[in-house]
Amino acid sequence: xxxxxxxxxxxxxxxxxxxxxxIKKTPPNSTVIFEFSKExxxxxxxxxxxxxxxxxxxESIKDVILSNALDASYIVVKDNLAKTAQNLANEYLFDxxxxxxxxxxxxxxxxxxxxxxxxxxxxxxxKL
Numbered sequence: 001x002x003x004x005x006x007x008x009x010x011x012x013x014x015x016x017x018x019x020x021x022x023i024k025k026t027p028p029n030s031t032v033i034f035e036f037s038k039e040x041x042x043x044x045x046x047x048x049x050x051x052x053x054x055x056x057x058x059e060s061i062k063d064v065i066l067s068n069a070l071d072a073s074y075i076v077v078k079d080n081l082a083k084t085a086q087n088l089a090n091e092y093l094f095d096x097x098x099x100x101x102x103x104x105x106x107x108x109x110x111x112x113x114x115x116x117x118x119x120x121x122x123x124x125x126x127k128l
Contacts, residue, residue: 001112002097005124006105014055014120016127020046025128031055031073033125036063044070055099055120061088068094076101076120086116 004011014033015026020043023032032047034040036056047054048071055074056067064085067075075096077085082100089098097117100107111119 001108001116002099002118003108003121004099004118005121006108006119007123011124014125016125017043019043022128023047023052033057033076036067036072044072057101058085061085064088064098065092068092068096072096074099074118074120082111082116083114086114089117090115 003009004014012031015030017023017032017034023046026032031053033055034043034057036058044054053073055076056072057076058064058067061081061084064075064077064081065088068089073096075085076099079100082098086098088094089096099118099120100111100116102119103122107119
């Protein structure tokens with residue numbers, strides 16, 4: 001299980017961005033994170049062209065499928081989508097990993113027992 005932002009585990013940081021210009025404020029080889037939306041397709045295209053890893057926050061199963069098709073590195077879901085998203089990722093052999101956003105360390109056992117790829121804690125996200 002992947003753990004991002006847990007206080008005991010060293011992990012990569014994700015830089016939360018809202019526009020392409022924000023990418024210039026991040027260190028080289030950074031992973032940027034942003035919301036999945038039609039308005040952000042320019043950011044997705046820019047990241048793809050420039051080999052920038054990007055997780056996407058999603059709100060629906062349709063967004064999960066589209067995020068994988070857009071080559072997101074990780075797909076960040078809320079608790080209510082976690083199991084369904086993971087089942088889709090397993091069934092369709094997604095390259096993207098499914099992450100659940102959580103603020104509680106106790107969720108490690110919960111999501112591990114559901115077979116979720118990983119958890120992202122608030123400490124992993126740097127807001128620009």
